[in-house]
Amino acid sequence: MIISVASGKGGTGKTTFSVLLARAVAPALYIDADVEEPNGGIFLKPDIEREEDFTELVPKIIPEKCTYCGECARACPYKALVIIPPPAKKDLFFPELCHSCGVCAYVCPEKGALIEVPRKKGVIRVGKAGDLDFMEGVLNIGEPTAVPLIKSLVKRAREYPGDVILDAPPGTSCPVVEAVGEADFVLLVAEPTPFGVHDLSLVVDMVRQLDKRFAVVVNKAQEGNTLVEDYARREGIPVLFKIPFSEEIARMYSRGELPFGRFEAQLRELHLKIKEMAG
């Protein structure tokens, strides 16, 4: 079963909640799919056993065979290729614009003039934090899209025999859709502020369109502040867990620590409840 943890707004406590949950329900697999800024490892402190290159295919022009007709450059929707026709006969490739869609190779009329070669776009680090399996994707800085790397992580999540806690990137854009697309259940973390509730409503729209079972987790919950609960009640969304607003947790967090023991029993109960709700 895959539980994805998402949030409309960044910095609401996705990773805090994800690692607390993963630690409590281990043996399981924690995947940090926030590949532009993975930080779950800071708290779980895994022993990394191996690092795999994440590559994608990009075009390479073979000058001896290329006629510089420019079909590839005209077809490229991202303008990552520029072909300068004869007499100059030059080709320019802008890797930071390339989405590895392959259309350039598809349209090239000269056999062998444009080949596709792998280019490293990031790494997937695999390890163990005690009885918890750990995986994180790290995208190279400047890459145009996080989606393919997240897709590769989600594939591994599907292949894993046990439970998976998948820490998604923030927001509601394509990488997030990818990170929750295969989830059996989605937990949306929100903080009780007007911004927090607004961005929660955006991600609620998203998971509804994806037809996912989901619930809300409140982070930095304060006595007497019912902003998130009021919204959730209006929308008919269950609020399944609250992490209290606490200076102690903030202090621990700033040292790369979290009170794992404190919530363990409650989180195991939550896990069982989610399994029931996911059917």
Next chain:
Amino acid sequence: MRVFVTAKGKDLDSSVDPRFGRAEYYIIYDTETGEFKAVENPFKRGQTAVGISLAQRVIEEGAQAAISGNFGPNAFEVLKAAGISLYRAGGDLTVKEALDALVKGKLPAMNSATPREVAEKLEKELK
């Protein structure tokens, strides 16, 4: 010689647009015949790669020289690879004044792309 100039309007009395990729219009001027045409920049509202797209258009238009206020790093790379001479028209020059200065050899050549921080400052000023 066909010259490509980024312009804020459709005639030779328009100012040179200081932006390359996001220029409002471009004017192709033939220095032998004095004929010109103005084209609305189809890439000006594009999300990405507007500089590369317009640089490709310069090549397709068969221009040998290009005048603008600034050239970004990607556009600069494409235009240089195509062997197109690049010139900078700063200040409030009109297209006509810039072309006159080019013919008289008084327009400074661009030997490097506009640094990012300069381009960002310009973008702010224009807003």
